[in-house]
Amino acid sequence: MKSGLTSHTVLKQLAGGIALAFILSGCTTGKATTEAPLPVEQAQLTAPPLVPPPISRKGPAKVVVDLEMVEQEMRLSDGVTYEFWTFGGTVPGSFIRIREGDTVEFHLKNRHDSHVAHNIDLHAVTGTGGGAEATFTLPGHKTQFTFKALNPGLYVYHCAMAPVGMHIANGMYGLILVEPEEGLPPVDREYYVMQGDFYTEGGYGEPGLQPFSLEKAVDEHPTYVVFNGSEGALTGDGALTADAGDKVRLFVGNGGPNLVSSFHVIGEIFDRVFYEGGSKYQENVQTTLIPAGGAAMVEFTTDVPGNFILVDHSIFRTFNKGALGILSVDGEVKPEIYTGQQFSGEYPEAEAGDQ
Numbered sequence: 001m002k003s004g005l006t007s008h009t010v011l012k013q014l015a016g017g018i019a020l021a022f023i024l025s026g027c028t029t030g031k032a033t034t035e036a037p038l039p040v041e042q043a044q045l046t047a048p049p050l051v052p053p054p055i056s057r058k059g060p061a062k063v064v065v066d067l068e069m070v071e072q073e074m075r076l077s078d079g080v081t082y083e084f085w086t087f088g089g090t091v092p093g094s095f096i097r098i099r100e101g102d103t104v105e106f107h108l109k110n111r112h113d114s115h116v117a118h119n120i121d122l123h124a125v126t127g128t129g130g131g132a133e134a135t136f137t138l139p140g141h142k143t144q145f146t147f148k149a150l151n152p153g154l155y156v157y158h159c160a161m162a163p164v165g166m167h168i169a170n171g172m173y174g175l176i177l178v179e180p181e182e183g184l185p186p187v188d189r190e191y192y193v194m195q196g197d198f199y200t201e202g203g204y205g206e207p208g209l210q211p212f213s214l215e216k217a218v219d220e221h222p223t224y225v226v227f228n229g230s231e232g233a234l235t236g237d238g239a240l241t242a243d244a245g246d247k248v249r250l251f252v253g254n255g256g257p258n259l260v261s262s263f264h265v266i267g268e269i270f271d272r273v274f275y276e277g278g279s280k281y282q283e284n285v286q287t288t289l290i291p292a293g294g295a296a297m298v299e300f301t302t303d304v305p306g307n308f309i310l311v312d313h314s315i316f317r318t319f320n321k322g323a324l325g326i327l328s329v330d331g332e333v334k335p336e337i338y339t340g341q342q343f344s345g346e347y348p349e350a351e352a353g354d355q
Contacts, residue, residue: 038062038103045094048228049240051190051251052097055179060101067094068109069118069137069159069172076198076224077231077322079207084229085118085159085170091229092194092255093157093174100152100181106131107144114139118167121160123293124176126150132160152180154277154295156253165257169199169217171229173255175295180279187299188246194253195261195290195312195323196229197222204321220258225317227310227325234310234325242302244331249299256292262313263288263296265327267306272299287313304338305331 043065044052070089076082087093098104110118117138121130125147128134134145159172175194199217200210204224216223227234234240242248254261264287273285277295282288290296302308310325311318318324333340 040064042066043096043098043104045088045096046192047088047090047094048092049191049193049234049238051095051177051192054183054186055097055099056183057099060099060103062103062105063098064105064107065096066107066109067096067120068111069114070111071114071116073209075230076200076210076226077205080200080202080205081209082198082200083170083209083211085116085167085172087120087157087159087172087174091171091173091196092192092253093172095174095192095251096157096176097179098149098176099179100149102149102178103146104149105144105146106135107142108135108137109142110137110139112140117161118159118172119143119161120157122147122155122157122176124149124151124153124155124157124178129160130157136161149178152178152279154178154251154253154274154297156255156277156293156295158255158293165217166212166214168255168257169197170212171196171255173253175251175253177251184249187249189240189242189248190251191240191248192251193227193234193240193310193325194255195225195227195259195263196255197257197259198224198226200224217257222259222321225259225312225321225323227323231322232324239307239326239328240310242327242329244302244305244329244334246302246329247299248302248327249297251295251297252290253295254290254292258292259312259314259317260292261290263290263298264311264313265298265300266309266311268300268302268308268327270298270300273297302327302329302331304334305329306338 040062119132119135121132135143137143159167199213200223201213270285272281273288274281274297308327312323
């Protein structure tokens with residue numbers, strides 16, 4: 001050889017190079033190393049206003065989510081029904097709770113008696129259409145795709161089948177929470193509240209089954225603006241409850257499809273607002289804006305008992321379109337914080353010459 005290297009030396013160098021390649025690739029025994037398989041668990045889904053329990057595990061898992069799309073007539077207001085399109089049979093759809101780093105195997109089913117195809121766009125997904133492209137699901141069919149939860153936060157999901165606005169306006173939206181790796185700080189109560197605007201052919205309160213009005217939806221003139229799918233869903237027996245001294249966390253979403261929500265709880269101040277569903281928070285907030293297709297986490301302590309009213313502070317929506325809920329708090333009165341009414345009586349007219 002011109003280089004002066006013997007064939008024995010060349011073979012030794014080749015062998016060394018091959019060994020180095022195996023070392024660099026993590027393969028010193030001729031077998032590729034593989035990561036241990038993730039534990040597999042079934043996602044616990046809840047209907048609003050309930051929330052699945054916090055995630056206690058310390059590492060990622062493969063989480064299997066089974067969600068069925070259901071079209072059914074349900075109450076919109078007293079004496080008023082509507083043909084809702086839903087994820088899981090409720091408006092908003094089932095609450096999904098996972099952890100940062102989880103691998104999510106998503107199974108979507110469209111019930112046999114559905115009239116149209118549906119899909120799902122999860123704002124927590126990094127990938128084409130947020131999953132919408134992978135989940136075109138005809139009636140009586142099911143689809144599946146997998147994604148990794150890369151970013152913690154509170155995210156909206158919704159149907160993205162054309163016409164997208166109509167599918168959302170019929171109730172096809174919900175929330176998915178991706179807990180950060182370290183988890184969320186513990187609280188006493190967690191609830192799921194989501195605002196939506198609805199467009200019916202008949203006017204507000206007009207009885208019977210009301211069809212969807214495309215004209216009103218395009219003009220952005222909703223007949224109803226409600227929490228959790230119907231007027232009064234969070235009042236009476238459906239009111240949220242807490243005890244004085246509880247720390248409360250509300251996962252609040254806005255399905256839209258059109259209106260921005262000015263979310264406020266009358267008689268409370270939000271200790272923290274994780275605005276737009278992200279990781280940053282603002283403190284001591286009175287009212288927070290939640291965009292259509294957006295969310296926020298609000299936390300506060302129920303210092304005193306009473307009925308605290310959840311509203312959209314675009315206030316005519318509350319008292320004339322239905323955006324009203326109640327958080328009923330039990331406990332002992334604390335006059336050092338709030339006395340209630342202390343006096344009621346006639347205010348006499350000023351005498352002549354009085355200033």
